[in-house]
Amino acid sequence: MIRIQNTDWHSHSELLSRIRYTVFVEEQQVPPALELDEHDEHADHFLVFSGDTAVATARLLDDGGVGRMAVLVEHRGQGIGLALMSHIIDRGRQLGFERLHLSAQEHALPFYGRLGFIPVGDSYQDAGIPHRTMTLALNPGPRQAVATEHFADAAFTCACQARRRLRIFSQSLEPELYANTFLVGVISRLARRHRITGVDLLMCDDQPLREGFHPLLALSQKLSSSIELRVVDPIHTSESQHFSVIADDQAIFAYGRHKDAPGWLAVNSPAQVKEPLESFHRMWPQGTTSPWLRRLP
Structure with missing residues (x-):
């Protein structure tokens, strides 16, 4: 005690x-x-x-x-x-x-991300140890606005909330959002945690992933039993106005499907997650495994 x-x-x-x-x-x-x-x-x-x-x-x-x-x-x-x-x-x-801020050692980013802190700015050295500044809005309302330059940090913070299932709906797992080392680490730990934990990756276009290395693709091929990647024809996604990262039924980071559209983050907010999660559940069965992205024997 x-x-x-x-x-x-x-x-x-x-x-x-x-x-x-x-x-x-x-x-x-x-x-x-x-x-x-x-x-x-x-x-x-x-x-x-x-x-x-x-x-x-x-x-x-x-x-x-x-x-x-x-x-x-x-x-x-x-x-x-x-x-x-x-x-x-x-x-x-x-x-x-209105807001708390802290200087987090980089290895502790997932710990503070789980609490809703968002990384801001670049990595820096403090006493010879890599750090990032992180902030937490204490009364953000149901949705916290996220500027374009902080999309990757918001996606990371949202992913840190997942205890059982993480779902990502994106155009093509854009590297500027989803190739982040810390995000990939969070996803890897979730996928390995337990046989009932896992990650669903749904994307509209697999072409960019055929043309170069992407750490999430490599991870999904390595952990295929707990990370599933599907490609869905955009015709089946017309009801969704946003791409999103959804952690269980508790947290969501959503951003517009058009360039420079704003984004928002909601943590510990099932009411904000409900509709996007239902939309994801409707789109997921329409997705198929890309023959180009299957794990090689």
Whole structure:
């Protein structure tokens, strides 16, 4: 049983700094001078206790910045990080923040993506470790608008929500959206997770995939029992005005079928998913396996 406590630097600096030193300095080799800064004195801090033992921490700055997220290695894989971040998100809403932001180590992008954070900007180095900035709108309404330049990031965030089934409807698995290394990694992990998990890829035109390497095509050929790719004649897709990424019945990223059309993202929103998911279910049986894209014997 875990317990999360809101605190401050003056009350628990010894516990907070000990956890952070263990994770960042000893484990990740971050220079000690970079680990502590002037923001600690004024930040909201959080401690996670397992029994009487402090096992994790994080902080929230007055500009909505989340940082210094650290879970002791022997307590990872128990859902502590998700519980802590969910607590911080709720705290951000209580404090009236419109948006939270954080600097995520690249290996942790799927973790934060599962919580609805969207990557923005390019990768950068912090203490010698690759990072990406991520943001979360706390009160986006039923749909969060997504600009064209962030389509790939929204597709990734949506895919991170899938626990059982991910469905993608696209023109031709456009590489700028679907060849992203992090998205492919999320899909690979979902497809391998369990015999009941899987991915359905539905596309209108397979010609571009015949002309070069695409990591999702290669993955579907390797994991053909859990990733299925079908090609559908556009005549059978006329009812759908959007291409989409649909995670279970909970999350959707949708974008217009015409160039430069806007997109939108909805997370934890079955009402927004219902109609596009029903449309996907109607189109899927009309799709066929492309003879050009079958796995070679």
